[in-house]
Amino acid sequence: MSELLTTDALTKRFGGLTAVDGVSLTVRKGEVLGLLGPNGSGKTTLMNLISGALKPSEGRLLIAGSDLTGARPDRIAKAGVARTFQLVRILPSLTLRENVMVPAAFGPDRLWGAPLEARVTECLETVGLAARAGQAASELAYIDQKRLELARALAAGPRLLLLDEWLAGLNPTELHEGIGLIRRLEETGLTIIMVEHIMDAVRALCPRCAVMNSGKLIADGPTDAVLSDPHVVAAYLGEEDA
Template sequence: MPLLQIDSLEKSFGGLKAVKDVSFSIERDEIVSVVGPNGAGKTTLFNLLTGFIKPDGGQIILDGRRIEGCNPETVCRAGFVRTFQSSKVFPHMSVLDNVTIGALSRFNDIASARREALSIFDFFGSRLHDYSDRAAGTLSWANRTRVEIARALACRPSLIGLDEPTAGMNPAETNEISELIMKLRNEGITVLVIEHDMSLVMRVSDRIVVLHHGELLLQGTPPEVRGNAKVMEAYLGNGSSSTAN
């Protein structure tokens, strides 16, 4: 049984069909990326899956449980947690407190949640430990992204959704985040990524889902997507390192 099964998902805004009959699945321990140009429906799909908007039709089944129409807290408790393209850290709170908030989804007391947050820091090496007492809003964009991922991990998800995790990063920072994504999978966490950096997508993904005007154009492995003439022409340009806009 797939960890996440999406069947005939639909969402309209007025007369605009943002997501049209989209179906695909994600197996456990996979990294799946969703790509497509602006207006393809990626963000709407992400918001549908994580409970921020309700679908007009279709099913979303997470680990055997239907979650379409559930609120974000319920989806989180079911095991699917997301980050955001725009930083959602609490800027005036410390890094440790930011991650502790995530752990409070599983623990009823601050002391236990704080211990959990500190254990999550170990996943990131020295980076977050070094900044634990600093206000999250003072960190670089890349480190704020790490804080968001750490806060999501503190919820102990089975599936984590990363919304353009390398937006605004330089090549070195992007490479570090790509390594982090693969490390998540190696730790037994399934990963769903929305990303414009196609070099990263091709490097980390087991499968790629391509959206076009809200519809599923293609899903396949990186070589299958790279070798598809329609996708290459519409989204990827002339090489796998291109960026879909």
């Protein structure tokens, strides 16, 4: 079975607003899926449903064939889902090493001793922060805070990684490095869903894209075809009757 994630008519309502409206999506092991859509179209809410931060109003969530609809975030983490946040969440008063230690020790793998040390070192090395392991996270520049947050997600040992605009706010050099880093993660066999507005990054990293508009999935397919789809172009231009 190669399907790692299936959402079946997944729906989230906030009062009268349907932020995610009947989204059915399947992601296979090893895929890198770009999740696109204009501001407020429901991308982050969908990520929150997949990670368990929010419970769906309707629909089902399956991870590696297990029905995890309505499951708590820790159970979904145990099934192998980890994420970064659109607004970076790190622990500023702790060192980089301690920041990464928390999800490795208290996350799904509950590592301790030498395996914990090895996981922390590996994750900091992956994101290029190993040399600064003892530094306080509060001293980090923005790009390095993003790297650290990615290391924290990786420390949980995920098989599905959710990146919510992880590349946003980087300068061109940093963006180039960030794309290289995500590509290396892909090469390890990790499955990735990335919410992204930077089209060069989407084209470079995502063979497939799904597009949301007003909570609904309006396109899903090969990136080139999706990005030239008139409905997608119209959604980005804000036309309502596309």
